[in-house]
Amino acid sequence: MTTTAETPLWGRAEQQDFRARVRGCLLGGAIGDALGAGIEFDSLEAIRSAHGPQGVEDYVPAYGRRGAVTDDTQMTLFTAEGLIRALVRRDTGAWHPPTDVHRAYLRWAATQRDWGPDEREPDAGWLAREEWLYSRRAPGNACLSGLADERMGTLGEPRNPDSKGCGAVMRSAPFGLLVGWEPELVLQLALECAVQTHGHPTGALAAGAFALIVHGVARGESLDAAVQRTLTLLAGRPGHEETSRALRQALGAVRQGLPTPERVESLGQGWVAEEALAMGVYCALVAEDVRHGLLLAVNHGGDSDSTGSICGNLLGTLHGETALPAGWLAELEGRATILQLADDFAMELTQGPSLHGPAGSSAAWLARYPRA
Template sequence: MGAAAAAVWGRAEQQDFRARVRGCLLGAAIGDALGAGVSGLSVEAIRAAHGPDGLADLAPAYGRRGAVTSATQLSLFTVDGLIRAQVRRDTGAWHPPTDVHRAHLRWAATQRDWGPDERRKDNGWLACEEWLYARRDPARATLTGLGDETLGTVDRPKNPTARDAGALVRSAPFGLLVGWEPQLVCQLAVECAVQTHGHPTAYLSAGAFAVVVHGLARGESVDGSVQRALAQLATRPGHEPVSEALKHALGAVRQGIPSPARIASLGDTDGEHAEDALAIAVYCTLVGEDVRHGLRLAVNHDGPSETTGALTGALLGALHGETALPPAWLAELEGRPTVLELADDFAMEMTQGPALHGPAASAPGWLARYPRG
């Protein structure tokens, strides 16, 4: 959101925006944590462990209930990069993919270092959060793509055969740029996805997901947001598998009561293909009676439960806002204070940025949190 957009927004609109930002980021983290407890299990194994109705509550993962995976870690650093892109815009250096890439490189450091390097003045506050220094099963392509400082591009992407959901799961924050046009949101998500995942179905799934989040964050319906994503995909080479997956998700809504078998019909649920995870998330968002029901559908199936949980949680949170999230799950969520703090910083930057670092005002504390370097 630019300064002009913020100026015409009233207090109620800004509060609604903040609620949707919180809902999206917290919802994604809750879905991630819920799915982490059954990651890699078949639906039969889930039922054997948790009863005939499957997983109904948070289960331990990584030694605790409510633990998140790399999907949440990466999404937080995506937000950090977007805030810093806005801050750095004052300098005339406006290239958000570079700032997001730098943020993802800071995440990559958390995967190899024992703890934060507080001597690095350009790290900002997020990279100093010690709880993020834990490896939580990131996609191999994500690690290799961020293994050097070279910036991938659409013409020369990193890992051109990687088509898993590793880029998709970190792309919800792009949709929270509600002052941007959908085509720009899609393009930014694509340009940031190719930094690790160069297969068209992987980076176009990320772009489509961002557009769906964007529509929901602006108060549009799920169906309308998906239709807008399909329109954005239509002109892009290699879009057909992603477009077909989204259309399949829309059609499945009319085919009967939701079930693991219905979800399995949406594609390759072993986690190999990003577009299938996207389709499952859209379907669970459409048929979920509430956030809890939608998330339970998203994780009780064969396949990458943490991935589909995170994607579905982001969509449901952007759709309904933070107050619709299950409080008992929120209470146990790992890193909840960090997620909330970052969500509120993002909302403040997007609505009040000129008051924080504009030509007429400067907040040194803000620039220490989000350095321009």
């Protein structure tokens, strides 16, 4: 793909606001993911039986600890890392972000099969050397099979053309953080990266829609306005009907009364792309605050970690990281890594020319995000 997107001019206040939104997006998504991780496969009845009539109200143990994240957060981090490396590699004249994101996903795939980092890979970058990421956290079959070899799926020849699971949606928030890009380009990039694992039109378009909604919120729109604009842009895409219908159902549910787990479940279970998107968006729309929205997003009998992650990405982007509950942040697995990546992402987008370019480059930055 090609783009003529230009980096906007950033004042200090704009940089600080953007960094807060990026931190909020990545950390908020990870918190929602961790809240849902321990109840992902439980029915609402089972959740209430085990945790009380309100369901879970805090982290519950998953993968041997409280605050553990799943493949949703893992893949979101590699999405963000792939985007940084695409922007760095642009200096070389090579400009094809889907390829760089695909390489990042292949690095994630290695964490699912290897015992730990391979020190013989000097161009792997810093994220692939984070040992805590080398842990299987119930990754989706489409993500594993789509990345089982180095062939990259494309819009013309997608991987897993019948798959519309939510695995492409839950990792796509970072595309929306490309605030200097036009919305159509954000949508196009998200689609080109979604079909690397999920080739069904709904599997890809729901991921693109999620990126567009995050993009609108990151640019300062209200969440409702971002959803409405996304519906307009989706309307011109073949095969958009399931995704558009699900988003309209989410908007309609907002007007149907007080939010309840049963109302969340009326939108689906979240295992497929359009349902996960609708459920996460609905919970963010009706959230009284971040805590309320995230608990609503995970207390249902479905893919709780993915709907929690989607809702957390949205609420974190909307309100910034200081709105995230401190107690949940304190226990979150990988918080230092997530925060470092968020700050690097914000710095690349706001100060990239100072880090690398024809006039000179930071050796430390290129060691973290190699051009190769």
